[in-house]
Amino acid sequence: MKTLLTVNGGSSSLKCGLYKVSLEGLENLCVVKLGNLLGEGVRFGATDAQGAPLETRTLDMGDCGREQRHQAALNEVLNWLQKQYPGHELIATGHRIVHGGNDFSKPVLMTDEVSSQLLQFIPLAPLHQPYNLKLIEAIKNLLPELPAVGCFDTMFHTSQSHLERLYAIPKHLTNEGVIKYGFHGLSYEFILHQLRQTDSSQLKTVVCHLGAGASMCAISNQKSVASSMGFTAVEGLPMGSRCGNIDPGVILYLMREYAMDVDAIEKLLYKESGWFGVSGGISSDMLELHKAGHPDAEEAIDLFCLRIAEEAGRLAAAMGGIEQIVFTGGVGENDADVRSRVVERCNWLGAELDSEANQKNALIINTDSSTLALRVIPTDEEMMIAMHTLSKIN
Numbered sequence: 001m002k003t004l005l006t007v008n009g010g011s012s013s014l015k016c017g018l019y020k021v022s023l024e025g026l027e028n029l030c031v032v033k034l035g036n037l038l039g040e041g042v043r044f045g046a047t048d049a050q051g052a053p054l055e056t057r058t059l060d061m062g063d064c065g066r067e068q069r070h071q072a073a074l075n076e077v078l079n080w081l082q083k084q085y086p087g088h089e090l091i092a093t094g095h096r097i098v099h100g101g102n103d104f105s106k107p108v109l110m111t112d113e114v115s116s117q118l119l120q121f122i123p124l125a126p127l128h129q130p131y132n133l134k135l136i137e138a139i140k141n142l143l144p145e146l147p148a149v150g151c152f153d154t155m156f157h158t159s160q161s162h163l164e165r166l167y168a169i170p171k172h173l174t175n176e177g178v179i180k181y182g183f184h185g186l187s188y189e190f191i192l193h194q195l196r197q198t199d200s201s202q203l204k205t206v207v208c209h210l211g212a213g214a215s216m217c218a219i220s221n222q223k224s225v226a227s228s229m230g231f232t233a234v235e236g237l238p239m240g241s242r243c244g245n246i247d248p249g250v251i252l253y254l255m256r257e258y259a260m261d262v263d264a265i266e267k268l269l270y271k272e273s274g275w276f277g278v279s280g281g282i283s284s285d286m287l288e289l290h291k292a293g294h295p296d297a298e299e300a301i302d303l304f305c306l307r308i309a310e311e312a313g314r315l316a317a318a319m320g321g322i323e324q325i326v327f328t329g330g331v332g333e334n335d336a337d338v339r340s341r342v343v344e345r346c347n348w349l350g351a352e353l354d355s356e357a358n359q360k361n362a363l364i365i366n367t368d369s370s371t372l373a374l375r376v377i378p379t380d381e382e383m384m385i386a387m388h389t390l391s392k393i394n
Helices: 066-084 112-124 129-142 155-159 171-175 185-196 248-257 262-271 274-278 286-292 295-319 329-334 336-345 355-359 381-393
Strands: 002-009 013-022 025-035 041-048 053-060 089-097 148-152 205-209 215-220 223-227 324-328 373-376
Touching: 002 066, 002 129, 002 381, 013 066, 013 381, 025 066, 025 381, 041 066, 053 066, 066 129, 089 129, 089 381, 112 129, 129 148, 148 185, 148 381, 155 185, 155 223, 185 205, 185 215, 185 324, 185 381, 205 295, 205 329, 215 295, 223 295, 248 262, 274 295, 286 295, 295 336, 324 329, 324 336, 329 336, 336 355
Parallel strands: 002 089, 089 148, 205 324, 324 373
Antiparallel strands: 002 013, 013 025, 025 041, 041 053, 205 215, 215 223
């Protein structure tokens, strides 16, 4: 049985999907997740294609240094897969890479030269890029003959106009690459793939990828027209612990009045803000905010929903209209309350919510009289990576 392995990792997590390759296409066999990679007890969990648990346990990596944790985690995944699916033959691995800059607009076969080029984008995606590259190196060490394909979160947005990607800054900085790139592209690409199955891919669509990392994208004529994230993945909506849009003058003020250096500012923007900051430190998890029953938690949720509705208006302007809103991501797919608050603020666009369908997380959640189509579509970045990988090696 020929298989593909997708690899999607961050600083302390790893998510892998195993896919059977046949003449009929790709079939997901399982998903393996490891969490708390840098902590004392590494969480190992595996589920089948339907999400049913296959195994859950805690790994002891106490004798493994922090620099070796990602390689050890991948080795653990490969050993488990070989026991679970004896005799399966890996033909390639596909890797999510957050930032490809202007140089990478399509999936690429990973080489030492490509990896070296991608190092330059670490400052633009410090929470993900170094670990994406570390996992590619780990695969190379474990399976040196296996082709590895890099798939970029930025590549879907390269269709955006030059004007849309500009910041109003000196031209020489623009020419050096300080422009809007956009992220979550693999998720948006998968949603577009799903919309093609419903004959609604030609509609002017705003996709809301909502989770601890949140963004939105305007898709028209099946291409990215505009997105909420920009030069880095901290721009746009307020997220779990990322601030989203902020007046640059605030940063200057903090540097001057609070003597905050670059590292302190980075920590504030990426790890201490967003839902976590607005809620007064209650949580960066939306479910926990709902459970808290605290005014500050409620304020964090309300601010998030307000910003989503406001961004929908901006993205509609970028497309010259709007015909459909799609909710995806962990919050977008499962949080009926957030969807309800957002749609209520979008009533002026003609959006009307079917409350019963919304509570059931149904595929279609608009009323018959709504002038906007409202959909809930689960995203699958791993499947998109697998599809790109299979296409590239073929």
